[in-house]
Amino acid sequence: MINIYTHGQSAEFYRRHNMPLPKDLLDTSGMIMDLSGPADQGARPVFERFLSRRDIAMLYGPPNIGKSPFAESIMYALTRGCDLDRLHVIGAPMSVLMVNGEMRKEQLQRRKAWYEKMYPRPNADAFFEVAKFSENLAEPYGQKLLEQLIRECNAKHKGQQNIGVVILDSLKTLTKSGDGQKGWNELFAYLNRARTEHDRTWIVIHHTNKQEKQSFGTFDIDIKLDVKVQLSEEIPNLEAQIARPGISTKELKGYKDYLSNLYHQEFAGERANAIRFYMTFDKGRDLPNNHKKSILLSFRPEDDKPEWKVEDIFDSDSPWSFENWSDSEEDIRDMLANTGKDCADKVIDDEESRSETTSLASTSASSKPTPSRGSIPSYSKLRELPKDDVVKYLKYAVELSQCSSRRELGVSLSCSDKSAKDRIDYLMKKYKLTNEEIGLKSTE
Numbered sequence: 001m002i003n004i005y006t007h008g009q010s011a012e013f014y015r016r017h018n019m020p021l022p023k024d025l026l027d028t029s030g031m032i033m034d035l036s037g038p039a040d041q042g043a044r045p046v047f048e049r050f051l052s053r054r055d056i057a058m059l060y061g062p063p064n065i066g067k068s069p070f071a072e073s074i075m076y077a078l079t080r081g082c083d084l085d086r087l088h089v090i091g092a093p094m095s096v097l098m099v100n101g102e103m104r105k106e107q108l109q110r111r112k113a114w115y116e117k118m119y120p121r122p123n124a125d126a127f128f129e130v131a132k133f134s135e136n137l138a139e140p141y142g143q144k145l146l147e148q149l150i151r152e153c154n155a156k157h158k159g160q161q162n163i164g165v166v167i168l169d170s171l172k173t174l175t176k177s178g179d180g181q182k183g184w185n186e187l188f189a190y191l192n193r194a195r196t197e198h199d200r201t202w203i204v205i206h207h208t209n210k211q212e213k214q215s216f217g218t219f220d221i222d223i224k225l226d227v228k229v230q231l232s233e234e235i236p237n238l239e240a241q242i243a244r245p246g247i248s249t250k251e252l253k254g255y256k257d258y259l260s261n262l263y264h265q266e267f268a269g270e271r272a273n274a275i276r277f278y279m280t281f282d283k284g285r286d287l288p289n290n291h292k293k294s295i296l297l298s299f300r301p302e303d304d305k306p307e308w309k310v311e312d313i314f315d316s317d318s319p320w321s322f323e324n325w326s327d328s329e330e331d332i333r334d335m336l337a338n339t340g341k342d343c344a345d346k347v348i349d350d351e352e353s354r355s356e357t358t359s360l361a362s363t364s365a366s367s368k369p370t371p372s373r374g375s376i377p378s379y380s381k382l383r384e385l386p387k388d389d390v391v392k393y394l395k396y397a398v399e400l401s402q403c404s405s406r407r408e409l410g411v412s413l414s415c416s417d418k419s420a421k422d423r424i425d426y427l428m429k430k431y432k433l434t435n436e437e438i439g440l441k442s443t444e
Contacts, residue, residue, distance in 0.1 A: 043286040045091035060206040061231030076115035081123040085308035093126040101173030138175040170205040179217025228283040
């Protein structure tokens with residue numbers, strides 16, 4: 001009697017005997033998805049609002065933006081059981097392997113001190129290793145060598161978690177053509193297989209193209225990644241991220257200038273050497289849209305207790321937000337218009353009560369005219385005026401509000417408490433003004 005086996009039965013025979021499947025054998029077993037059971041609990045976070053288990057993620061940006069320092073801080077935070085920052089909260093400690101193709105040992109050693117201060121809490125359940133790797137991960141030999149390396153690291157740290165996150169730094173140095181279509185597809189097939197078989201999360205570091213707007217390489221990269229994060233010096237797609245209809249070109253330019261000035265102020269003086277970048281999600285399969293907007297991340301390695309400082313720019317309560325800028329511009333105009341009217345009325349009343357019209361006329365003829373109602377420009381306009389005009393308007397605002405410090409002057413111009421002093425400081429620095437020139441008594 002002759003038995004006729006189906007393709008699935010034949011495939012099972014080969015698998016049971018640890019034999020490779022013939023190339024012409026069609027194996028459909030396991031292709032049908034059973035959806036009748038209970039739903040799973042959704043994505044398991046590595047970091048909330050950032051990364052989930054089994055993700056294949058990419059961090060990309062221009063040279064020296066901070067890609068490697070950010071990836072290294074991810075490694076230290078995970079293995080020490082610490083939150084990356086106040087927004088990206090850890091799910092659970094995980095063991096990490098960083099596969100390095102470009103960083104020198106002395107650079108990594110110097111940075112080690114940074115992260116030991118940032119994430120001081122030890123965790124006995126997880127470990128990390130950093131490996132220098134020179135093989136091509138887009139080819140089978142390089143992939144087999146990496147898997148062997150991971151097995152040896154796990155054996156070395158027996159009793160701790162196996163490696164759950166692998167960071168590849170960078171795609172260009174660890175593959176010969178990994179951002180080309182063929183090279184990427186071969187690399188991705190390996191990453192995809194390994195994440196399923198070993199419950200592994202991958203983070204790939206990559207670079208931007210010459211225009212620094214997109215990552216190098218084939219469009220297949222964008223299609224197949226679960227998470228793609230851009231690190232940049234400017235906010236990409238700003239108008240779309242504001243998500244507010246009817247924004248004029250003038251408003252958009254004013255807001256861009258406002259952000260540029262805040263950025264300049266934030267990273268002046270002692271913070272000039274801070275590592276900083278805007279972090280923007282190009283893609284995040286498990287992330288809601290309101291978590292994909294740009295945030296500003298920065299830290300100073302020299303601080304006694306360095307940490308990633310986060311500015312959630314598009315939170316309406318943030319001093320960086322479009323809403324804050326727009327409301328401040330409108331409030332400044334309204335406040336100065338109303339204050340100017342009150343002052344003008346007071347001057348007229350004083351003139352009549354004192355009956356010194358001749359004396360006042362003589363004085364006004366020999367000095368600059370007092371600004372009239374509504375004549376003080378908005379903060380964004382003040383930045384564009386000549387120095388003499390800025391002095392005149394600031395001095396007038398000081399007289400009207402009877403303030404004695406830069407913070408009070410900023411508040412009188414309807415700036416928020418957080419940004420008031422910074423805005424006035426910027427004007428003072430730009431035009432090289434002293435407190436005495438505008439009638440202020442202190443800088444506090």
